[in-house]
Amino acid sequence: xxxxxxxxxxxxxxxxxxxxxxxxxxxxxxxxxxxxxxxxxxxxxxxxxxxxxxxxxxxxxxxxxxxxxxxxxxxxxxxxxxxxxxxxxxxxxxxxxxxxxxxxxxxxxxxxxxxxxxxxxxxxxxxxxxxxxxxxxxxxxxxxxxxxxxxxxxxxxxxxxxxxxxxxxxxxxxxxxxxxxxxxxxxxxxxxxxxxxxxxxxxxxxxxxxxxxxxxxxxxxxxxxxxxxxxxxxxxxxxxxxxxxxxxxxxxxxxxxxxxxxxxxxxxxxxxxxxxxxxxxxxxxxxxxxxxxxxxxxxxxxxxxxxxxxxxxxxxxxxxxxxxx
Amino acid sequence: xxxxxxxxxxxxxxxxxxxxxxxxxxxxxxxxxxxxxxxxxxxxxxxxxxxxxxxxxxxxxxxxxxxxxxxxxxxxxxxxxxxxxxxxxxxxxxxxxxxxxxxxxxxxxxxxxxxxxxxxxxxxxxxxxxxxxxxxxxxxxxxxxxxxxxxxxxxxxxxxxxxxxxxxxxxxxxxxxxxxxxxxxxxxxxxxxxxxxxxxxxxxxxxxxxxxxxxxxxxxxxxxxxxxxxxxxxxxxxxxxxxxxxxxxxxxxxxxxxxxxxxxxxxxxxxxxxxxxxxxxxxxxxxxxxxxxxxxxxxxxxxxxxxxxxxxxxxxxxxxxxxxx
Numbered sequence: 001x002x003x004x005x006x007x008x009x010x011x012x013x014x015x016x017x018x019x020x021x022x023x024x025x026x027x028x029x030x031x032x033x034x035x036x037x038x039x040x041x042x043x044x045x046x047x048x049x050x051x052x053x054x055x056x057x058x059x060x061x062x063x064x065x066x067x068x069x070x071x072x073x074x075x076x077x078x079x080x081x082x083x084x085x086x087x088x089x090x091x092x093x094x095x096x097x098x099x100x101x102x103x104x105x106x107x108x109x110x111x112x113x114x115x116x117x118x119x120x121x122x123x124x125x126x127x128x129x130x131x132x133x134x135x136x137x138x139x140x141x142x143x144x145x146x147x148x149x150x151x152x153x154x155x156x157x158x159x160x161x162x163x164x165x166x167x168x169x170x171x172x173x174x175x176x177x178x179x180x181x182x183x184x185x186x187x188x189x190x191x192x193x194x195x196x197x198x199x200x201x202x203x204x205x206x207x208x209x210x211x212x213x214x215x216x217x218x219x220x221x222x223x224x225x226x227x228x229x230x231x232x233x234x235x236x237x238x239x240x241x242x243x244x245x246x247x248x249x250x251x252x253x254x255x256x257x258x259x260x261x262x263x264x265x266x267x268x269x270x271x272x273x274x275x276x277x278x279x280x281x282x283x284x285x286x287x288x289x290x291x292x293x294x295x296x297x298x299x300x301x302x303x304x305x306x307x308x309x310x311x312x313x314x315x316x317x318x319x320x321x322x323x324x325x
Numbered sequence: 326x327x328x329x330x331x332x333x334x335x336x337x338x339x340x341x342x343x344x345x346x347x348x349x350x351x352x353x354x355x356x357x358x359x360x361x362x363x364x365x366x367x368x369x370x371x372x373x374x375x376x377x378x379x380x381x382x383x384x385x386x387x388x389x390x391x392x393x394x395x396x397x398x399x400x401x402x403x404x405x406x407x408x409x410x411x412x413x414x415x416x417x418x419x420x421x422x423x424x425x426x427x428x429x430x431x432x433x434x435x436x437x438x439x440x441x442x443x444x445x446x447x448x449x450x451x452x453x454x455x456x457x458x459x460x461x462x463x464x465x466x467x468x469x470x471x472x473x474x475x476x477x478x479x480x481x482x483x484x485x486x487x488x489x490x491x492x493x494x495x496x497x498x499x500x501x502x503x504x505x506x507x508x509x510x511x512x513x514x515x516x517x518x519x520x521x522x523x524x525x526x527x528x529x530x531x532x533x534x535x536x537x538x539x540x541x542x543x544x545x546x547x548x549x550x551x552x553x554x555x556x557x558x559x560x561x562x563x564x565x566x567x568x569x570x571x572x573x574x575x576x577x578x579x580x581x582x583x584x585x586x587x588x589x590x591x592x593x594x595x596x597x598x599x600x601x602x603x604x605x606x607x608x609x610x611x612x613x614x615x616x617x618x619x620x621x622x623x624x625x626x627x628x629x630x631x632x633x634x635x636x637x638x639x640x641x642x643x644x645x646x647x648x649x650x
Contacts, residue, residue: 215573216573234573234576234577235577237573237574237577241572241573241574242570242571242572242573243570243571243573244569244570245567245568245569245570246567246568246571247566247567248540248541248559248562248566248567248568248585249562249566251559251583251585252559252562252585252586252587253587254585255585255586255587255591256584256585257582257583257584257585258576258582258583258584259581259582259583260573260576260577260579260580260581260582261577261580262577262578262580266580
C-alpha cells in the first residue's frame with residue numbers, strides 16, 4: 001500500500017511516498033481502508049523530528065474510512081463507516097485503529113468531513129470540559145478561534161453550555177467566521193490588545209477558562225485576562241517556548257491553575273474514555289446538525305507536501321483534509 | 326477586650342495590644358471566648374502589609390475556644406468547645422466565627438492542641454485531595470515536612486491513603502520527626518539534591534503530587550521531580566517569587582498541572598464546604614487518635630511578638646500556639 005513517511009527530519013519536502021506492507025489487525029483492532037485523513041500541528045512537529053513520541057514511521061493521527069477487517073470480539077462490523085484517532089499511520093491507504101476508539105460516522109457526513117472531526121473535537125472537548133471544567137456560568141477565552149481546535153471549541157462551548165465565548169483571530173474574515181459559529185465576542189488581535197478587550201467585556205473580572213495555543217508571547221496578557229480561580233489550559237506554543245520571568249505571586253493571588261496538555265502521547269485507555277464520553281455527549285449534536293466539522297480545504301493524497309505548507313502558512317479556517325482513496 | 330493589631334506595616338515589634346470593643350454576632354455567627362490561637366505565615370505577610378485581603382484590623386485567622394453567644398438558628402449550643410477558621414480577629418479574647426465553620430473539638434484534646442488544627446489541616450486536606458487529587462497509587466512529595474502544613478499533610482496522606490510519601494526537611498531532627506509521622510522517604514535538602522533522591526526512589530518516574538511552599542528557588546528541581554500528568558500545588562513562595570526562564574515545552578511534555586492556591590482569601594462558601602468535608606472524613610481519625618495536632622510551642626498571649634519571631638526563625642516543628650485565656 002501507499003503511505004507517507006519522513007525522509008529525514010525537516011520541511012514539507014521531506015514527506016515521501018513509500019510502498020509498504022499492509023498493517024494487520026491485532027487483538028482489539030480494526031483495519032480501516034482510509035478515505036480521508038487530516039493534517040495536525042503534531043504531524044509537522046513529528047516531521048521536524050521534534051516530538052519523539054510516535055513509534056510509527058508513517059505520519060498521521062486520525063482518519064475516516066471503511067472497516068475492512070476486525071479482530072474477533074470487536075463490536076463494529078466489516079463495512080462500517082468509522083472515524084477516530086490512530087497511533088500514527090494515518091497518512092496511508094490502510095491503517096489499524098483500536099476498536100474502542102472508532103466512532104461511527106453520522107450518515108449525513110462525507111468521509112472528508114468526518115476526517116475533520118476526531119483530533120480537533122476530542123482535543124477541544126478534553127480541554128474545555130476535562131481540564132477547563134467549563135460551566136454555564138463561566139466565560140471562556142479561545143485563542144486561534146478560526147483554527148481547527150478553535151472552531152471545534154467554539155461550537156462545543158456554544159452547543160453544550162451557556163458559557164460566554166470570547167475568541168481571538170488574526171483577520172476580519174476569521175473574526176466573522178468565529179462569530180458565525182457562536183462566539184459572543186471576537187477580537188482581532190492584530191488591531192486590539194486582547195487583554196484590554198477581555199477585561200472591558202468582563203467588567204475587569206477576566207475569564208474562567210483560557211484555551212492557550214500560543215504560549216510565551218501571550219503569557220502576560222493571558223495572566224491579565226485570567227479570573228481568580230481560572231483554569232488556563234496550555235495546548236500549544238505557537239508563540240514561543242520560554243517565558244523570561246514568571247511571577248509566582250501573581251499566580252498565587254489569582255489561585256491560577258495552569259494545565260499543560262497534549263492528546264497524542266496519552267495512553268490508549270485515556271483516548272478510549274475520551275472517545276466514549278464524546279460519542280455519548282457530542283456526537284448527537286452532529287446528528288442534529290447543531291455542530292459541524294469545519295473543512296478548510298481538501299487536498300488529493302499526492303499533494304501531501306502542499307497540505308503541510310498550507311498549514312504552516314497559517315491561513316486555514318478549520319481543518320486541512322486529505323482525500324486518500 | 327484585649328486584641329492584637331499592627332501599629333504600622335513592619336516587623337514583629339509592630340504587633341501591639343489594644344483595648345477594643347467586643348465583636349457582636351450577626352446572622353449565622355457564633356461568639357467565641359478564645360482559649361487558643363495560632364500563628365500562620367499569612368499573619369506575618371499581613372503584618373508586613375503585603376496581603377491586602379484582610380479587612381479586620383485584628384490579626385489571626387484561626388482559634389479554639391468556647392461558644393458564649395450564638396445567632397438564632399445556629400446549631401451549636403452555648404458552652405460548646407469549638408475550633409475553626411475566622412475572617413481575621415483571632416488574636417483577641419473574643420472573636421466571631423461563621424457557625425458553619427465551627428468544628429467541635431475532640432474530647433481528648435486541649436484548647437491549645439485544638440488551636441493547632443484548623444488552618445494547617447484544612448490547607449493540607451485542600452491541597453492533597455481537592456487540588457492534588459491524591460490517590461492510593463500515587464507518590465506525593467511534601468516539602469517543608471516538619472512545618473505546620475507539612476506535619477498535617479504527612480498524617481492525612483498516611484492515614485487516608487496508601488500513597489507513598491516523600492518529604493524534605495532541613496535538619497536531622499526534622500527528618501526523624503517526619504518519619505515518625507509516617508513519611509516513607511525523608512530527604513535532608515541541605516545534604517542531598519531532593520530531585521536526585523526523588524528520581525532515585527521513584528525509578529526515574531517522579532511524583533504524582535507536589536506540595537510546594539517554596540516557589541522560585543525550587544522551580545527546576547520540582548519540575549524534574551514531577552511525573553507525567555503530575556499535579557504541582559503551589560501554596561507558598563518562601564524561596565522567592567520570580568522564576569527566570571520558564572520553558573513551557575517542559576510543562577507540555579509532562580502535561581503538568583500547576584495549581585496555585587491560598588486558603589485565607591477564599592469565600593465563606595468554600596471554607597464551609599471544606600470544613601464540612603474535613604469534619605466528615607478527617608475528624609474521626611483525630612477521635613481515634615490516628616492523627617494528632619503537632620504543637621511546637623505554646624506562647625502566652627503577652628508574648629505574641631516572640632511567637633512571630635519564632636516562626637520567622639524557621640525552627641519550629643509543627644504549630645506555634647498562643648494561650649489567650
